[in-house]
Amino acid sequence: MALSGHAEIAGAGFGGLVAAIGLADRGWSVRVHERRQVLQAEGYGIAIQDNMTRIFAALGILDAILAGGMEIDRRDSLNGKGEILLSLQNGLGRYRISRRHIISLLAERADQTGVEIVTGSTVTGANPDGTLELDDHKTCRADLIIAADGINSVIRESLGLMERQVWQKEGGVRMVIPRLPEDVARDARDGTAMIEAWSDKRRILYCPNSPSEVYVILTCMERDLPGRATPIDRPAWQSSFPTMAPLLERISRDTDWEECRWVRFQTIRLKRWSVGRVAILGDAAHAMPPYLGQGAGHAMMNGLGLAVAIDEAPELASALDLWERRERPMTEHTQRWTRIYGATIFLPERLKSLAINAEKHIPWLAHQYSRAATHLPTGCDLSSAS
Template sequence: MARRHAEIAGAGFAGLAMATALCQRGWTARVHEANAELRAFGAGIFIWENGLRVLRALGAYDAVADGAFAAPAYETRTNGRVLSFQPINGAGQYRLLTMTRQHLYAAMLAAARRAGAEIVTASEAVGATPEGELLLADGRRLRADLVVGADGVRSKVRDSLGIPQQRRKYEDGLIRVLTDRATLKGGDWDHVIDFWHTAGRTLRILYTPCGADQLYMAMMAPVADAEASAVPVRPGPWIECFPQLEPVLTRIGQVARYDVYETTKLAQWSVGRVAIVGDSAHAMPPTLAQGAGCAVTNALGLAVALEEAETAEALRLWEARERPLTDHTQRRAAEIAESRILASGMSWDDEGLRAARHVPTGTGQYSDLAGTA
């Protein structure tokens, strides 16, 4: 019997997870990356327990855990006051690893290659047909049993199919910064700290150690605040609001991106033999740190569904099974972005952390916390 074949647009986290999970189940998969090089944007990333379980299933967990950072606590400080404090990564506690996006990407890329995925660079996808063709910028039409659009928020594969969608931008955005930790090491400086300033000017820095020497800062500023949202970063307003972070704010250097919070919600996640996965299907504000978690969870869930049913039925089963949690997470992330409620302290409840405590499809065999056994 011939092996089933997938053509995948986008070699980000969703595309790599999709290729790996399919190849593990006997498929062949070819991933197309529009850029000439395979790399992740220079920033940090959170992977909660649900994502860690998926990484284990994909064979990437050990490489990710080796070099990631397990903070002992997550706290919120607003206008100099500690408003919430939560121990993490201990026995029976929430498990959350932080790392650079490059570190996660390298581990997932290696896992995809070990599984047998073919990855092609400088290969731009511009569309797809419901019959199962991936359309490339060079004019080629590649036939497959399944086409996957994992080509990001501005997905050309998704848009070529005419799927009805709702897109919305919010009043805040992020500058993502990687720098060294300077003198901010040890004690409380090993915590993930959500710093807020709301007295006269609203700014936020999510201070995130990514290793012994690396620090990720997600710097939230309103779109309307031209000084604070400017790139390269102007340290002045940030130091004024967060003087305790001056040792790292003065070391940022040149930063070239400010991303406005936005959501994309599709009427459906598939058309014919084409599935839309990751940010292409459900972009969400980063307020719950579940964009990557939902992306890899849904990729693995689709591969499992394709083991259980033929393509058309599998796509229906996949969306019915995976979408309710993703919709909930996207909605809650948007509510948090709009209300800025995190300034009052992280709420460790089911509304916010339902995805984090979820056992993803295809990972039920891991009864322990990922990586603890």
């Protein structure tokens, strides 16, 4: 007989909302706590790869999700001179979509399923017995608590589950800028591209995020003070990417800098993903650098996988064990390979070119990078692929 009960979830991000929907669809009552007064996602754009489209299809919201984004025809990898080193069809994501658009549709789907979402509710900790602690000294009891409260998870810390937290040498700042008529005309003529440029120990990635926006992330070393500066130090970035001067001027002029901050990348590994009645999900459990575009993907895959495991198992402890055994290996594979991909930023210019082209000439390597994207998530079927 399938388990049923009440779940309390900390965090209304990708993982928390997908887990909430998955549990509610399987007969659970669910309440989600979000510390912000309004629902919004960290960051701006997200690459939607095949594993994610399968999740959205399984939830019945794929068409609505894709209606708010852009289909990407190819990924062009450039050097600092603007020369194309590699061009791949649908590399690192078939679609690019606003995170806010996705969160709004997930929240709407959760509401339709009977999930209660409480905004302005700050979680301060949890106990393995199923007690969730709030900042107003109130507590909530649950059969299951899901900590989807982000990279600085207070629940994870209150339970002492951290095994290893690796602060990467690099980080990035994200922004969106208006998409210009000439951008639209170029994309209509040449195809819509995601551009990824590498030079010195810096990286620029940009592509359309919606019909009206372009998403950008600037990556550099933590010790690169000019590279980290916000607002952007345009001469510093132009010294590395001289052919991108017009883009850098637009970034400098059109970015809402009050909404932007440079963030150092982290990799997080836990001793285990659950203890007692508490499961840890998303960046709280397995944060990773963004190079392969699968942080949100794994949060959603693992959120749906958790709901499926609970539905399959006779009791909670065995469900949580099954969930971790099934989902953790793929998650840690992506953590490892996103760091390998990102190591390109540290290479001398000539080796950068070789490393980038290796993806095209070594099929095994390309497969490692794309394993999560081509993975069939638990709770989905092949017919749900778009």
